[in-house]
Amino acid sequence: MKLVSYAIAGGEAFGRLDGDGIVELGTGPQALRRAIAHGMQAFEGPGLATRDPGGVELLPPVPDPGKIVCIGKNYKAHVAEAGHAAPPPFPSLFIRLTNTLVPHGGNLVRPALSDNFDFEGELALIIGRGGRHIAREDALGHIFGYAIFNDASVRDFQFKHSLAAGKNFFASGGFGPAITTADEVADPGRLSLRTRLNGATVQDATTADLIYDIPFIINYVSGFTPLEPGDVIATGTPEGVGFARKPPLWMKHGDTIEVEIETLGTLRNGVIDETSLSQS
Numbered sequence: 001m002k003l004v005s006y007a008i009a010g011g012e013a014f015g016r017l018d019g020d021g022i023v024e025l026g027t028g029p030q031a032l033r034r035a036i037a038h039g040m041q042a043f044e045g046p047g048l049a050t051r052d053p054g055g056v057e058l059l060p061p062v063p064d065p066g067k068i069v070c071i072g073k074n075y076k077a078h079v080a081e082a083g084h085a086a087p088p089p090f091p092s093l094f095i096r097l098t099n100t101l102v103p104h105g106g107n108l109v110r111p112a113l114s115d116n117f118d119f120e121g122e123l124a125l126i127i128g129r130g131g132r133h134i135a136r137e138d139a140l141g142h143i144f145g146y147a148i149f150n151d152a153s154v155r156d157f158q159f160k161h162s163l164a165a166g167k168n169f170f171a172s173g174g175f176g177p178a179i180t181t182a183d184e185v186a187d188p189g190r191l192s193l194r195t196r197l198n199g200a201t202v203q204d205a206t207t208a209d210l211i212y213d214i215p216f217i218i219n220y221v222s223g224f225t226p227l228e229p230g231d232v233i234a235t236g237t238p239e240g241v242g243f244a245r246k247p248p249l250w251m252k253h254g255d256t257i258e259v260e261i262e263t264l265g266t267l268r269n270g271v272i273d274e275t276s277l278s279q280s
Contacts, residue, residue, distance in 0.1 A: 001043060002178040002265075003145070005032060005063050005103075006056040012063055015051065016043055017178065022056065023047035030064060033230030036128055036144050040181070060101040060175040061147045062126060067231045068096040069221050070122075070151055070167065074236025075209050081244040087211045091220050096151075096234075097168050104176030104267050108152055110253060111169045112274040117251045120151040120237035121195035121203050121259035123188065125214065126179055127231040132222055139218035142227065145181040146188060148259050148267035149234045150174030150195075152251070155243045174259070174269040175232075185263055188214055192262040193238060198255055205238030 002017040003025075014032040015022040025047050026035055035042040072092035073079050079087050102108055110117040128144025152173055158166020185191070188207060195203035212220070214235065221233060242249035251257060255271040 001181040004178045005059040022051045022053055024049040037229035058103040060103045061179045062230050065230050065232045066228050070094050070234040071236040074211050075238040077239035081239045091212050094163050094167055100168055100173040101175045102171050107270040107272045109171040109274050114154045114156050116155040118153045118155050118242040119257050122149040122151050122234045122237050124149040125233040127227045130228040132226045134218050134222040136215040136219045139215035143182045145179040146185055147179050148261050148264055150259050151234055174267050176267050180264045194260045196258045203238050203240035
């Protein structure tokens with residue numbers, strides 16, 4: 001099952017992709033998170049209405065997650081290209097703000113303060129059943145579904161100012177296009193991932209190269225904070241990022257960035273300069 005969130009008059013809604021339509025299943029703030037807490041039965045049945053996918057404005061698949069936890073330095077080859085001799089002894093974590101999220105089809109905003117705007121294709125987990133100190137052997141049962149994330153980073157701010165700043169510029173993180181429910185993903189630890197910039201492949205890997213696998217991540221994150229339905233965990237990016245190239249490869253105004261993950265589909269975003277927003 002694939003689920004999307006989208007804008008409606010006066011608010012937001014979510015629905016199930018069904019053939020050529022969207023079966024609307026709920027409306028209002030946090031409606032999706034409440035439905036996730038009730039399990040898969042909340043997404044079955046005839047729904048409230050049917051909408052044309054071409055006639056809706058997509059939102060991030062979880063528009064208002066309670067938490068967005070990101071894992072850094074979590075692919076072996078990416079650690080090497082970043083100049084580190086060995087993987088980190090523990091997962092490297094940071095938090096994203098909800099106002100950084102950009103849906104499929106929306107534009108990532110390259111900030112006025114920097115041109116060091118980098119791409120990071122990632123697999124994201126959507127928590128279904130919450131908990132604290134979740135055991136590794138139980139972790140996959142706490143996942144509601146999966147989505148695609150582009151943890152786009154402003155590198156000079158990340159390296160010279162702070163990780164929090166570099167990862168949290170407004171409208172910098174692509175997220176979408178849909179939630180693919182966990183029952184459709186046979187093994188999240190063996191999914192191919194490709195990132196394309198203007199059609200050229202810049203990242204090509206599989207989640208089998210994760211240093212800390214998905215059960216470990218859920219166990220670790222739930223150890224310091226309770227996980228709740230609708231929380232999002234981005235699992236890290238593989239090698240090929242722009243800052244590690246010579247010369248560096250940055251996203252710029254007019255670019256198209258795509259992240260494709262096996263079974264989940266393709267997240268596609270344009271890139272615009274922040275200065276163009278004030279001129280429109």
